[in-house]
Amino acid sequence: MNELTIAMPKGRIFEEAYQMLIEAGFNLPEEVEMSRKLMIEIPEEKIRFILAKPMDVPVYVEHGVADIGIAGKDVLLEQQRVVHELLDLKISTCYIASAGLPNTTMNELAPRIATKYPNIAMKYYKGIGEQVEIIELNGSIELAPMIGLADRIVDIVSTGRTLKENGLVEYEYITEVSSRLIANPVSYRMKGDRIIDLVKRLKKCVD
Numbered sequence: 596m597n598e599l600t601i602a603m604p605k606g607r608i609f610e611e612a613y614q615m616l617i618e619a620g621f622n623l624p625e626e627v628e629m630s631r632k633l634m635i636e637i638p639e640e641k642i643r644f645i646l647a648k649p650m651d652v653p654v655y656v657e658h659g660v661a662d663i664g665i666a667g668k669d670v671l672l673e674q675q676r677v678v679h680e681l682l683d684l685k686i687s688t689c690y691i692a693s694a695g696l697p698n699t700t701m702n703e704l705a706p707r708i709a710t711k712y713p714n715i716a717m718k719y720y721k722g723i724g725e726q727v728e729i730i731e732l733n734g735s736i737e738l739a740p741m742i743g744l745a746d747r748i749v750d751i752v753s754t755g756r757t758l759k760e761n762g763l764v765e766y767e768y769i770t771e772v773s774s775r776l777i778a779n780p781v782s783y784r785m786k787g788d789r790i791i792d793l794v795k796r797l798k799k800c801v802d
């Protein structure tokens with residue numbers, strides 16, 4: 596049996612993704628989320644996990660140092676990496692939307708959009724015929740309209756609580772997001788049996 600290296604996202608997807616693997620019948624230790632280890636070997640299952648930043652998971656998979664990985668659709672749309680998308684795990688569901696201060700229009704001459712998704716935002720505004728300047732931020736995006744850095748933000752919305760608590764309203768729904776199982780194309784050919792088995796087992800756990 597080939598060894599499988601799986602890139603797992605640290606952070607909010609981790610717990611749900613890890614539980615799904617346990618539900619799919621993999622014999623995994625319970626205490627992993629408490630550890631600071633970034634590489635975990637499970638010899639009984641011939642699985643090795645690498646724990647990466649969510650945005651980096653497709654990088655490891657594209658380079659083939661991880662055979663498969665779990666990544667948000669937001670990250671996949673933003674990065675356009677050469678990986679196969681095998682399964683929608685339907686976890687960490689949310690959506691991407693534009694938002695801003697209530698009852699405002701965008702600056703007509705030079706509208707500014709703050710986001711950590713510059714490619715998704717650019718494509719969206721190009722698609723609706725708006726020429727915008729993108730201001731790339733790494734987090735706390737909701738600050739941007741409040742302090743006059745941007746007319747709109749393009750960001751993840753889940754419960755809507757962050758927008759509400761910062762006095763912002765949603766303007767346009769852009770796209771749906773959930774976590775996906777992805778594979779390196781060469782690994783998919785070379786370790787097809789293992790990967791297909793994993794997909795089949797996970798499919799049964801998807802609601």
Ligand SMILES: Nc1ncnc2c1ncn2[C@@H]1O[C@H](COP(=O)(O)OP(=O)(O)OP(=O)(O)O)[C@@H](O)[C@H]1O
Nearest residue numbers: 606607608649650667668669670687688689751753
């Ligand atoms: N509020 C949310 N609700 C549900 N899913 C979310 C939410 N925010 C982000 N996600 C999804 O979870 C993924 C990981 O988000 P997370 O906040 O853990 O990472 P991050 O902000 O990219 O990383 P970090 O904070 O470590 O830099 C995102 O790529 C997205 O698919």
Ligand SMILES: O=P(O)(O)OC[C@H]1O[C@H](OP(=O)(O)OP(=O)(O)O)[C@H](O)[C@@H]1O
Nearest residue numbers: 734735736750751752753754755756757
């Ligand atoms: O609609 P809600 O349920 O409030 O969730 C949306 C918030 O969650 C994410 O932020 P995150 O917690 O990852 O923080 P950061 O992007 O500011 O680092 C996203 O960027 C929004 O700010």
